[in-house]
Amino acid sequence: MAKPVAEQPAGKETGAARVYKMLRSEILTMTLAPGEALDEVSLAERFDSSRSPIREALVRLSADGLVTTLANRSTVVTPMELARVPEFLDALDLLQRVTTRLAALHRTPADLVKIRETYKAYQKGVATSIKTRVSLPMIETNHDFHMAVARAGRNTYFADLYSRLLDEGRRMLHLHLQFKLQDPNISAQEMGSDHTEILDAIERGDADKAEEYGHLHAVQFKGQFMEFMDRNLTASVPLNYRAPSREATTTE
Structure with missing residues (x-):
């Protein structure tokens, strides 16, 4: 995935705000699917930043209810029930x-x-x-x-x-x-x-x-x-249905 273009080095707050804004947009438009894992290391590589701004952005997204921290401490996009x-x-x-x-x-x-x-x-x-x-x-x-x-x-x-x-x-x-x-x-x-x-x-x-x-x-x-x-939802359900034969439906 292409990294966001950054013309100038950003400080911690600016970097966290940039990450937050982009991830929030991608979650709301479902570019990032419900339930999708958000790995700090991968995100840091994507945004060419340290992990601190990533963590700060994820905390803000969690407060918005857009990401969820699981019991194993991994983070995912909040599922839609x-x-x-x-x-x-x-x-x-x-x-x-x-x-x-x-x-x-x-x-x-x-x-x-x-x-x-x-x-x-x-x-x-x-x-x-x-x-x-x-x-x-x-x-x-x-x-x-x-x-x-x-x-x-x-x-x-x-x-x-x-x-x-x-x-x-x-x-x-x-x-x-x-x-x-x-x-x-x-x-x-x-x-x-x-x-x-x-x-x-x-x-x-x-x-x-x-x-x-x-x-x-x-x-x-x-x-x-x-x-x-x-x-x-129904469009994705396969219909492998064959009508029963006339003989099978005839009652005695």
Whole structure:
């Protein structure tokens, strides 16, 4: 694998930040697959650095929930537990409803400015992702928008729980974009329509509509993601099936 180009020697902090940024991008876009081993020696060779910046980057990634240290002290990209995806999506729905509702009730003028800024950034991020077929701009700006909404609700417990769910769901969002990009006519406006409705309801202070739109947004994501998983998981299953003969199916 090619090493990142470094024009100038980097200090420990700069080196760790560089490693963190690149590995994080590769994990979120699933260039590094869930469960893939991350060996410090190999990474140090790849990034042409000592092992200290590698360790520091892995600690940051572990705090993000993107890598996991196993009992034998080896490090892997955090696996995606597909069996628990429905549970995750249900929890996301619940937290999204409550955070959008509370935002409509408690947002301040300063909150609205921040939410509008992140909304516009999301629209640009989606347009960039559609154009480049790289999901990271959409993933990052989606997180920023929803967290601006959550913080406007003035409940740190809900906001912290919601942040954890959004972090865990970043790779699912990458897969979601891959599904959406199968439509050659997809537009940033269409993909951002749910966010538009949420923003409008919060601006009006309409808590019921904000909760409703938050719920619909989560349900749509759940349905499309499960459809994506169904298509791709079943597509890899071999069907060596031969219909029974007519004689075998005839009852006496």
